[in-house]
Amino acid sequence: MALCGGVGAMALPSELIVHIFSFLSDRDKLRASAVCSRWRECLFYPALWTELKLRVGGGGFNGGGSCSEDTPKLEFLMRKFGSFVRELQLELAPVEGYLSPLNSDSSSTRMDQPPGPDNDPQLSERWRDAMATYLDQVLCVFTSIRNNRNLQKLSLYGDTCILQQEGLLDTSNLHQIPQGDKKINEIQQLFMEMLSNSRQLRWLSCSFMLGLVTPCSLACLSNPSAETLKHLSLLDHQLGPLISPSELDRLSNLNSLALDFSDFTSELCGLLASPRRIPLHRLSLLLNGAALEFKPLEGTATEDDWKALVRVSANLRVYMMALEVDSSELLRVLKPSLPLERLHLDSYSTLVSDATLELISQQYNKTLTHFMLLRDDPDFPDLSVNRNEDPLVLLAWRCTQLAVLVIHGYTVWSHNLVAISRLRGSSLRVLTVSEESIDFDPDQSVCMEGDPVHNLVKEVSLGLNRVWHPCLDSSLVLSEPTQHFHRELQAFSMGM
Numbered sequence: 192m193a194l195c196g197g198v199g200a201m202a203l204p205s206e207l208i209v210h211i212f213s214f215l216s217d218r219d220k221l222r223a224s225a226v227c228s229r230w231r232e233c234l235f236y237p238a239l240w241t242e243l244k245l246r247v248g249g250g251g252f253n254g255g256g257s258c259s260e261d262t263p264k265l266e267f268l269m270r271k272f273g274s275f276v277r278e279l280q281l282e283l284a285p286v287e288g289y290l291s292p293l294n295s296d297s298s299s300t301r302m303d304q305p306p307g308p309d310n311d312p313q314l315s316e317r318w319r320d321a322m323a324t325y326l327d328q329v330l331c332v333f334t335s336i337r338n339n340r341n342l343q344k345l346s347l348y349g350d351t352c353i354l355q356q357e358g359l360l361d362t363s364n365l366h367q368i369p370q371g372d373k374k375i376n377e378i379q380q381l382f383m384e385m386l387s388n389s390r391q392l393r394w395l396s397c398s399f400m401l402g403l404v405t406p407c408s409l410a411c412l413s414n415p416s417a418e419t420l421k422h423l424s425l426l427d428h429q430l431g432p433l434i435s436p437s438e439l440d441r442l443s444n445l446n447s448l449a450l451d452f453s454d455f456t457s458e459l460c461g462l463l464a465s466p467r468r469i470p471l472h473r474l475s476l477l478l479n480g481a482a483l484e485f486k487p488l489e490g491t492a493t494e495d496d497w498k499a500l501v502r503v504s505a506n507l508r509v510y511m512m513a514l515e516v517d518s519s520e521l522l523r524v525l526k527p528s529l530p531l532e533r534l535h536l537d538s539y540s541t542l543v544s545d546a547t548l549e550l551i552s553q554q555y556n557k558t559l560t561h562f563m564l565l566r567d568d569p570d571f572p573d574l575s576v577n578r579n580e581d582p583l584v585l586l587a588w589r590c591t592q593l594a595v596l597v598i599h600g601y602t603v604w605s606h607n608l609v610a611i612s613r614l615r616g617s618s619l620r621v622l623t624v625s626e627e628s629i630d631f632d633p634d635q636s637v638c639m640e641g642d643p644v645h646n647l648v649k650e651v652s653l654g655l656n657r658v659w660h661p662c663l664d665s666s667l668v669l670s671e672p673t674q675h676f677h678r679e680l681q682a683f684s685m686g687m
Contacts, residue, residue, distance in 0.1 A: 208233045217243065240272040247328060248284035248350070262324060266331050273335025278344040281332065282674075283400075285325035285351060319367050325351065326374040329403065333381035337388060344394035345385075346424075348677045351401040375402040383411035392416035396424035396449070398677040406431065409438040417441045422684050424449035426477060426677075431486065436462055443468050447684040449475035452511070452524060453486035460492040460500055470504040475680035477673075478524060480515035480541065488523060497528040508532040508558070510683045512676045518544040527554050533561035533595075533683065537672045542566075543601075545574050548582035556589040566600025567669050571628060573602040581607040587614045594618060599625040599668045604632055605647045612654025619655060625668055626661040 203211075212220060212234055224234040245268070247261045273279075336342060368374075382403055386392075390413060397404050404425055412420070420442050425433040432454045439445075439462050446469050450459075455476055463471050479486075492500075501507060510533040513521055521543075525531070534551065536543050543564065551559070564583075575581040584607050587593060593615055603624055612622065631643045652659045662668055 205229075205233055209236045209239060213239055235271055237272075237275045240276055242278040242280075243268065243272055243276050244280040246282040246284065248324075262328055262331070265328055269331055269335035273332070274339055275341055276336070276339065277341050278394075279332075279336065279342065280344070280346040282348045283325060283328055283350065285321040285328075285349075315367070322371070323368050325349070325401065326368070326371065326378065329378050329400070330374060330381070333378060333385060337381050337385045339385070340388060340390045342385075342389055343391050345392065346394065346396040346681065347400050347403070348396075348398045348674065349400040349403075350671065350674060351399055378403060379405055379408070383408055386412045386416070389413055389416040391419050393419050394422045395420060396422065396677075396681070398424060398426040398449075399673055400427075404433050406433055406435065409434055412438075412441070418444060420445060422447040422449075422473075424475070424680060424684075425454075426451055426673075432456070434459075439463070445469065446471055447473040449680045449684070450477075451482070451486065452476040452478040453482070453488060453491060455492055456490050457492050457496050460496040464496070464499040464503045466503055468503075471500070471507050472504065473508060473510070473684045473686075475510045475676075475683060476512075477676055478511065478513045478516055478520075480513070480517065480520065480538075483516075483520065488520070491524070492526070494526045494528055497526050501528055501530055508683075510561075510680060511535070512537065512672065512679075514672050515539060515541055517541045518547045521547050522550065525550060525554065529555075530558050531555045532558050533679070534559065535561075535563040535565075535676070535679070537563070537565045537567075538600075539567050542572055543574070545576065545582045548574065548586055552582070552586035552589040556591065558592065559586075559590045560592045561595040562586065562590070562593065563595075563597040564599075564601060565597070565669060568600060571600060571602045571630075573604075575604070575607070581610075583607065584610045584614070587611040587619075595621040597621065597623040597668060599628055599662075599665055601628060602630050603628050604630055605643065606632060608647065609650045609654060612651040612659070616654060617656040622651070622655060622659060623662050623668060625665045626663050627665060629661055 208230070212223065212230075215223065220234050220239065224231040245265070247265050332347075336345075379402070386408065392412075404427065409425075421444065423434070423442065423445055426449065427433060434450070434454070436458050439459055448463075448471060455474075462468075507530050509529055509531050511531060512535040513524075515538045516536075518541075521536075525547075531551075531554075534555075543566075551562075574583065581604065583596075583598070583603065587596070587610075596611070596615075596619060608624060608629065612619065629647070631647075648660055
């Protein structure tokens with residue numbers, strides 16, 4: 192190949208320039224494309240963009256800007272790469288922070304339920320703008336990828352909890368958005384067209400994508416993709432089951448699945464237990480207490496269903512998040528035969544009882560590796576009957592495979608924290624406890640010399656055989672629950 196005139200980088204063949212650029216991050220590639228027209232031509236070579244990971248809104252592009260300001264950048268990227276990209280991972284955050292009146296207190300907690308869009312003029316305008324931006328961006332994405340037959344992985348997350356108010360998709364609310372109902376219908380049609388045109392889809396994840404997936408969507412999945420699909424994740428706060436037994440039956444090679452717990456029915460579990468299917472390896476379930484009113488637990492998998500599934504899928508491991516679920520409901524769903532590996536209990540006001548923790552530590556002592564106990568409330572209740580019988584210590588003692596333990600919102604006595612570190616030692620890879628959760632027994636403090644915090648850090652570090660400190664910033668622990676679940680299930684399912 193003839194070299195271009197000049198010296199230096201401009202004299203290199205295009206193939207070599209493309210190879211060099213392949214080592215750059217996506218952000219650096221876009222920056223380098225502004226150097227000159229030749230670099231721009233090389234940087235938009237399809238081989239450099241087989242994978243695209245984006246977060247739009249919430250500071251996703253260049254660390255700032257509103258979501259609507261990100262729309263032109265998203266349109267540019269999708270126009271350039273949407274027709275041939277093989278892996279697309281996209282997070283949409285149509286609202287930065289909380290959708291509340293502009294003059295309200297900004298100290299709201301995670302996922303506070305805002306008033307309806309009609310209750311406040313400022314809120315109504317911001318709600319309409321956020322919803323319109325979200326619909327435009329989703330339309331942009333699916334218009335670009337609908338004919339992409341090379342697409343192998345599609346992972347979508349919509350940070351739309353604060354937009355999902357009761358009746359949001361009714362025409363009574365959508366009429367406030369220019370062509371809102373029409374855009375929702377167009378988005379759903381484009382999504383089904385993309386599924387129909389796909390030929391080698393291996394990973395399909397749609398988490399809380401408002402107005403995207405319907406119970407009829409998967410019926411459009413092409414037969415080739417039905418054979419190649421390995422992971423399926425369909426999550427929504429409000430809609431009923433997004434996958435029917437007949438559609439699940441088509442996906443005979445599925446080995447990883449993520450659903451709302453209420454959608455994991457006895458019939459679906461029975462289908463997955465069929466010996467003619469590929470054994471299931473990973474199952475992620477979200478139990479949302481706020482949704483139980485219209486997504487009840489009746490008809491979900493029974494103890495016998497779990498036994499049948501485990502007999503066929505001996506290596507099955509389950510990740511479950513229970514969000515704002517009281518202990519009585521938890522006791523209903525935590526079946527003895529459920530092969531629970533990761534459990535995340537998250538709430539704002541409901542309490543996890545010591546009896547629930549006792550059940551967890553006894554039933555899942557051989558399988559539980561990750562346990563997160565979080566509560567976003569100014570009160571820090573004590574789970575122990577007395578300071579020397581802490582259920583978290585018993586959990587650390589019984590669950591011999593425990594590798595990750597995260598606690599916030601409940602009182603953890605310092606001597607019990609030391610006991611946990613000594614019981615599990617270096618095998619406890621992550622021990623994250625917020626500083627606010629730690630309390631010190633005054634009777635023991637009298638007998639100890641020096642600063643109690645310094646002594647605690649020293650003792651826990653010795654127990655874990657590494658340097659340890661309590662978490663000083665609770666916001667690092669209290670991530671938005673649905674976003675955490677989406678990202679955790681991705682890592683959980685990819686780790687097969």
